[in-house]
Amino acid sequence: MRSGTPRALAVRILLEVERGGRAQLLLDRALDRLSWPERDKAYATHLVYGALRRLRYLDFLLEPHLRKPDRLPPQVRWILRLGTWEWLLGKADHARVSPWVEEAKRVFPPLAGLVNAVLRRLSLREAPECVRLSLPDWLCQAWQGFFGQVAFAEGFNEPAPLFVTAYRSVEGLKPGPIPDSYLWEEGKTDFSALGLQPQNPASLFAAQLLNPAPGEKVLDLCGGAGLKAFYLAAKGAEVVSYDLNPRRQEAGKRTARKLGLRVAYRTQDLMEPLPEKAKRVLLDAPCTGTGTFRSHPELRYRLAPEDPKRMAELQLKLLETAARATEEGGVLVYSVCTLTEEEGEGVARAFLARHPEFEPEPIACPFPVLRSGLGVYVAPEGGLDGFYYLRLRKVNSRT
Numbered sequence: 001m002r003s004g005t006p007r008a009l010a011v012r013i014l015l016e017v018e019r020g021g022r023a024q025l026l027l028d029r030a031l032d033r034l035s036w037p038e039r040d041k042a043y044a045t046h047l048v049y050g051a052l053r054r055l056r057y058l059d060f061l062l063e064p065h066l067r068k069p070d071r072l073p074p075q076v077r078w079i080l081r082l083g084t085w086e087w088l089l090g091k092a093d094h095a096r097v098s099p100w101v102e103e104a105k106r107v108f109p110p111l112a113g114l115v116n117a118v119l120r121r122l123s124l125r126e127a128p129e130c131v132r133l134s135l136p137d138w139l140c141q142a143w144q145g146f147f148g149q150v151a152f153a154e155g156f157n158e159p160a161p162l163f164v165t166a167y168r169s170v171e172g173l174k175p176g177p178i179p180d181s182y183l184w185e186e187g188k189t190d191f192s193a194l195g196l197q198p199q200n201p202a203s204l205f206a207a208q209l210l211n212p213a214p215g216e217k218v219l220d221l222c223g224g225a226g227l228k229a230f231y232l233a234a235k236g237a238e239v240v241s242y243d244l245n246p247r248r249q250e251a252g253k254r255t256a257r258k259l260g261l262r263v264a265y266r267t268q269d270l271m272e273p274l275p276e277k278a279k280r281v282l283l284d285a286p287c288t289g290t291g292t293f294r295s296h297p298e299l300r301y302r303l304a305p306e307d308p309k310r311m312a313e314l315q316l317k318l319l320e321t322a323a324r325a326t327e328e329g330g331v332l333v334y335s336v337c338t339l340t341e342e343e344g345e346g347v348a349r350a351f352l353a354r355h356p357e358f359e360p361e362p363i364a365c366p367f368p369v370l371r372s373g374l375g376v377y378v379a380p381e382g383g384l385d386g387f388y389y390l391r392l393r394k395v396n397s398r399t
């Protein structure tokens with residue numbers, strides 16, 4: 001299929017997402033190669049994210065008009081979903097139906113008539129909440145049970161603003177919800193050359209919770225490229241960032257150099273004990289990522305009900321390594337960009353049952369809180385990712 005228009009490009013990207021690709025990556029790659037006006041790039045992005053964020057609801061709206069949607073050619077199915085998304089947004093029929101009929105004529109002419117008829121017949125239907133929010137039932141019900149509501153998930157279906165952490169002062173930036181976080185309202189750019197790092201404020205706050213003194217040693221575990229390490233280094237800490245993935249770390253080293261920050265990177269499997277200890281340890285563990293559905297909208301359809309439990313087992317093992325690496329009297333922060341009970345409070349409960357030498361510390365959370373217990377769950381509102389934080393102090397070491 002040609003991708004000469006935002007609509008055609010959206011269909012092509014969605015087909016690739018259906019085959020297992022990641023929307024963000026595919027869009028970034030495709031748009032970087034195009035010399036389209038920003039407005040057209042933004043429209044293609046808006047279509048792809050909109051269709052993925054509302055996918056279950058769009059299929060629900062289409063259901064009365066299609067006998068066997070699964071048997072439709074995939075391109076036609078996406079054309080219908082995208083046309084329904086534009087209808088939901090209130091686009092007038094004349095601006096909405098014929099462009100999709102034209103797309104259908106290009107990719108599967110015999111079904112252009114069906115596309116025309118269906119897109120003109122759409123009407124609203126009362127949907128169950130989990131369908132309206134386009135969440136898988138197992139997760140939606142788990143959230144209803146644990147948080148007492150799931151309305152917060154509407155936040156995942158809003159457009160995602162781009163936040164940056166500033167390591168230099170840049171004129172004209174609008175402040176974000178916490179210190180050092182700002183909103184970036186322009187197009188993509190060489191951020192590190194400007195002393196900026198794209199980062200969600202909820203992710204930045206995990207690093208702020210560690211609050212190291214200048215010169216203090218910090219272990220950044222599961223540090224990836226070192227986004228949180230950059231912040232800690234900028235506050236004057238002596239940061240050692242550990243991760244299993246050397247490619248991420250190489251990318252991090254290049255960014256750290258451009259930002260003028262010093263971070264030591266060490267590649268290690270953290271299922272094994274560390275060769276060193278520190279008074280400040282951060283474990284930003286791998287997780288199911290349910291807090292990042294806004295920027296990774298396809299993820300919700302790929303997770304399985306057993307994933308949170310499976311990830312919690314891994315997180316507990318990584319926490320064991322982190323606990324051993326924490327010096328007596330020191331602070332251990334555990335964070336995950338997910339909102340499941342298993343990976344948050346579940347991990348905290350299981351860890352504390354085995355480690356009476358650690359005590360949870362209160363967290364003054366600057367964001368809307370979904371639920372707090374041993375740790376705190378951040379609500380995915382106003383562009384924030386959903387996060388869970390647990391701050392522990394090692395009071396009486398036995399190791």
Ligand SMILES: C[S@@+](CC[C@H](N)C(=O)[O-])C[C@H]1O[C@@H](n2cnc3c(N)ncnc32)[C@H](O)[C@@H]1O
Binds near residue numbers: 221225285
């Ligand atoms: C949530 S990401 C970390 C993001 C990073 N802290 C940041 O702020 O950008 C989780 C990281 O855990 C790493 N990881 C997963 N299993 C690991 C293991 N067994 N040992 C070390 N790192 C691991 C992954 O490579 C990934 O970079």
